[in-house]
Amino acid sequence: EDAEKGGYEHFMLKEIHETPRVIEDTLFEYLSEDIEIDASFSAGISEIVFIACGTSYHASLIGKYLIEKLSGIPVRVEFASEFIYHHPPMHRALAIAITQSGETADTLEAMRIAKKLGARTLAIVNVLGSTATRIADHVLYTRAGPEISVAATKSFIAQLIVLYLIALKLSRMPGSEVSRLVEELRIMPELVRKILEREDEIREIAERLAGFENMMYIGRGIGVPIAMEGALKMKEISYIHAEAYPAGELKHGPFALLGEQTPVVATLVPDDTYEIMLNNIKEVKARDSIVVAVAEENDMEVEKYVDHVIRVPRTEHIFTAITHSVALQLLAYYAARKRGCEIDKPRNLAKSVTVE
Ligand code: G6P
Numbered sequence: 398e399d400a401e402k403g404g405y406e407h408f409m410l411k412e413i414h415e416t417p418r419v420i421e422d423t424l425f426e427y428l429s430e431d432i433e434i435d436a437s438f439s440a441g442i443s444e445i446v447f448i449a450c451g452t453s454y455h456a457s458l459i460g461k462y463l464i465e466k467l468s469g470i471p472v473r474v475e476f477a478s479e480f481i482y483h484h485p486p487m488h489r490a491l492a493i494a495i496t497q498s499g500e501t502a503d504t505l506e507a508m509r510i511a512k513k514l515g516a517r518t519l520a521i522v523n524v525l526g527s528t529a530t531r532i533a534d535h536v537l538y539t540r541a542g543p544e545i546s547v548a549a550t551k552s553f554i555a556q557l558i559v560l561y562l563i564a565l566k567l568s569r570m571p572g573s574e575v576s577r578l579v580e581e582l583r584i585m586p587e588l589v590r591k592i593l594e595r596e597d598e599i600r601e602i603a604e605r606l607a608g609f610e611n612m613m614y615i616g617r618g619i620g621v622p623i624a625m626e627g628a629l630k631m632k633e634i635s636y637i638h639a640e641a642y643p644a645g646e647l648k649h650g651p652f653a654l655l656g657e658q659t660p661v662v663a664t665l666v667p668d669d670t671y672e673i674m675l676n677n678i679k680e681v682k683a684r685d686s687i688v689v690a691v692a693e694e695n696d697m698e699v700e701k702y703v704d705h706v707i708r709v710p711r712t713e714h715i716f717t718a719i720t721h722s723v724a725l726q727l728l729a730y731y732a733a734r735k736r737g738c739e740i741d742k743p744r745n746l747a748k749s750v751t752v753e
């Protein structure tokens with residue numbers, strides 16, 4: 398097993414380090430020469446319904462943000478485990494199932510029900526030939542390779558890459574704008590490498606958080622699902638109770654939880670949510686919580702208000718789902734490591750849940 402870890406202490410860290418390659422491989426799959434995503438799956442549909450579980454559910458929330466923003470097509474996101482009991486309307490819908498393993502029982506059942514309800518189905522899957530690929534009408538593979546660690550890392554980023562490509566394919570933006578975003582996507586492996594080079598800074602911050610038992614993750618816009626996935630990583634491997642909230646909702650309840658014993662991780666996206674997020678951070682500081690911000694490397698404003706800044710390279714706001722998520726994966730990893738947790742095999746969890 399040690400040989401397979403390639404010198405890394407855990408598969409999770411090895412897999413996070415494979416992310417630049419995974420992005421390259423997934424982009425190559427769909428952007429090499431003339432190969433493009435065949436968007437025939439979207440013909441005649443009036444809405445998209447994502448069905449997924451766990452980390453793949455968070456990828457779906459980011460997919461919703463991207464597709465609605467870029468194409469204007471309405472998108473719903475359903476937990477597969479809920480979808481199978483409430484059978485929502487699926488009139489002229491495209492159901493997109495996202496599943497790394499292609500074997501999650503709830504997701505498979507939701508796909509079968511979506512088909513019965515008349516929806517066309519597309520599966521975004523990592524494992525070749527898995528059950529989901531046989532149920533779906535269309536399949537798009539992520540090229541993350543085998544993922545051993547229970548906590549999904551590189552496979553999540555690969556799912557995002559496919560979602561960017563779908564959103565760009567369905568977009569109503571001028572071709573020149575689409576090309577510009579595709580070019581930006583192509584430099585993502587480089588940006589992720591830059592984050593990995595600053596791993597020690599993230600480790601130091603993570604080690605300061607490792608002694609707490611409760612944390613809050615906050616964001617706005619695309620920062621909300623980024624925060625949700627960041628909090629999930631933290632709770633599944635470090636066993637710190639980490640909750641994610643849209644920053645504007647804190648005042649409706651979670652403010653009561655803030656204080657010296659509850660650090661807050663704030664994801665700051667460089668778009669029209671930036672200023673209001675800074676205000677939210679000030680509100681959190683006023684309640685004595687330690688604040689860790691994830692922000693762009695050239696952001697000189699945020700450090701005035703927070704205790705620690707995790708710096709990520711500047712990119713188009715939609716691509717912060719990649720840069721911020723990789724940083725938050727490392728934050729969770731190093732907090733869990735400091736706590737001496739069994740990182741690759743967290744208690745009570747399985748890589749693939751094949752029972753409903
Ligand atoms: C399990 C894993 C998670 C994963 C979820 C969905 O809970 O521990 O990491 O996100 O299943 O798995 P899937 O293979 O459908 O993406």
